[in-house]
Amino acid sequence: MRIANWNLERPRSGQTAKLAGIRHQLDTIGLHCVTEKDFRATEKLKTRANIDHICLSQPLADRVIHLSAWEAGEDGQGKRLSDHNGIWIDLA
Secondary structure, three states, rough: OOOOOOOOOOOOOOOOOHHHHHHHHHHHHEEOOOOOOOOOOOOOOOOOOOOOOHHHHHHOOOOOEEEEOOOOOOOOOOOOOOOOOEEEEEEE
């Protein structure tokens, strides 16, 4: 489920209330965003924050054993392959 092209872990000025609304709606429908981690702090991402997220029901969210991210790479000629970074989770 794609919820926003926003940085949920470090909201920009003016986004705090909007992000609180998104989180409230997720809670209302029983979903938990498992990828709000700031991957720049762990050096998994260097150029920008993750803006795509994975949301799961609480029983599935409880089974997450690993989550990580990777930078969108470049082709052999220096062109970015995507304007989004990649993100994944492992479930037990």
